[in-house]
Amino acid sequence: MTPPQTKEFCVSIVGGGVCGLTCAIALAREGVPVDIFESASKFSEIGAGLGLGPNAIRVLRALGIYDNVLARSTDKGTNMNSYRFISGTGGHEVLYDNPLAPEDRGIGVMRYDFLNALVDHFDMGRAHFNKRCTGVVQSSTGSRLTMYFSDGSTHETDLVIGADGIRSSVRSAITGQASDANLAFSNTIAYRTLIPWDEVKHKGLKTDLTLGMTCFAGKGKHVIVYPIQGGQIINTIGFVTNMVDELPVGNGHMPPGEKWVCDAPAEELRGNFREFGSDIQKLFSCVRNTSRWSIHHVYPPLRSYVRGKIALIGDSAHAMRTHLGAGAGQGLEDCYVLAKLLGHPSADVNNLEEILQEYDEIRRPRAQRVWERTVMTGEIYEGRGPSGFTPEGFTKDLTGNWLYVWHHDLDADIQAAIHRLQNDGIF
Template structure:
């Protein structure tokens, strides 16, 4: 069977690699992954997913491999999503909400997560040292379709029929797409405001702690070893959970200045910092938090950015996926999962037997109609959740009603399923074809 079209995936992170693995099931689609770095790599420490994302990994035949590197092998029994405590006082804090869901919160070391995806990638698909600088629609070929030329920073070029921008929150492809839409197609100039990421006003400190450091000589274990914790306080919160088959605890502490949302952030987004800086930021918090933070040795400081919700994800045969489309704050542990859902739905519509080269725009329309509303909803909901964790939401620190309100922010986890989202996209694809 010949190749019906060529897909270029620019960016080899979680979203790009999931798409490559998902598309590799279709032998009539040529897939190339162009990664700017010299190898596939992830920055950051922990990554979490929820039951709906686990279903996708299972459908793609990777569940067994991912189960080996999770905090514990996932099963359908109810588990703790997060245990919420009020912790911004010197005396012992108290739980004000327990979020439980099937599978609980499934946690991984980010680098190990990426390694599993890489292990499922067919040979010859990956190309390294390929940082895309521009793309250009070429003159129509004899078949009547317009291929896309790619130019990379090293001077090399490539050609594809579909370009997928998986190049992250600072996406080059998003920038060119929006600028062209405004300058050559007469689009609304307000679109240019969606090119650059927005600083959320939040600084995060990230660190990994070996579990043995959180076990006292008498054998008493810190609570977070067995339970994902959310320690909440005014303008700050601390997230911690075990990863790597339970051998490491991932800690992310966040400190916000809500009034600075959208203001310029000067300097590098990620830097090293001292353990003292982290500890001083949470001085006066409950002992359980102090014990956790005293075990941090090599923290990094991150300026948390997000995108303004985009009104569209594609033009022509260029489409955005993952952080390039909807980079979000980490407050619902949803960034990786949303990228994986993008990849799953996009692969399903592209792999459909009726999706030819000329039908690619119809497939992208179906993808966008399903994924854009959902991903933008989660993007905005994640920001709202972060405000609630730091008592800056509509209920402040009124803890009794605050807990259930936080819980309701997660309703998207079960309002639909990945299968129903896929079926909806495929139904749209069929309807568009029937209308021709």
């Protein structure tokens, strides 16, 4: 049940993906009236897996959502119980086995199961569909904001949160530039597919794919696999990087008009991984169809995630490469911090800008650091790591690689921000 809405200001969220919905739930829990404006006709997610690390799980637990996520995904507990890196070519030698303490284990879930678990906790009366936001401006007559939508309608509100994903339109209201001014192609394409375990288990793979995350690493390409839905489905992503331009950060651009996401025949995936070993050949022989994603990220990084009473969360602020499985987790951290600050007893309509500045102060350095690590991690997976493509090199480069992402005290961040606001006489 949604707690009483005690705050006198209201918040409008643009975008009802995982971050928009989580943020709305978190704000409602803090007594903040909140509406979601979603461009699609309903809340929806694609049929693909999503890995959530311990930091994301802590947020879900704090919001009281975690058990429902497990129930929806038919897993009884964590299913990312190991992180193994295996040579993609040759005999699939182990390059690095990341030992996971119980508190380091994560979950792999079907994206739509996760989204539906969130929807269960949201008051649908506050969801507005077919509302594509085209702009947000400060009202000339007062301190409120006006949101504009593609259907010609407008909405007045006290604070706007842009959760509208990597191609965010709200980002322009922060940067003053076109949305794609801070977008870059990473030079990597990803083939996503779901494979029923029933079809794989008879193939006699050398590697057990049911234990957790497995990365088959190769030069300029790699494959990530993990079980979801109680191990019935193997979520599979094959990554191929074009290193012609030698752009480790990936500030390339796709040819104009080319689609970011499209269907791709299984043959294309198989062709790209022809030199990989027997496990990948057997696994990919079960693939019927894939989708091909051109992986983009927010680059150059934003100088701020906020402007006035507008804030960005999730991919609109810091879309990153996928290699740490951390993008959504960073977005969930944004939601938790923002809701705790806006829900503080001293937060009111007069101090919203200062609160958003604190949100930016806390979240931007951390999310950007994770963003940078995703770049380096991809380099390691694909044979360009600093210590080389050997078991020794992988062990050196990957030991402790996830600790910064997984073990961070968000509550300490929030307390420090509240102290600063109190010391400045704002709270």
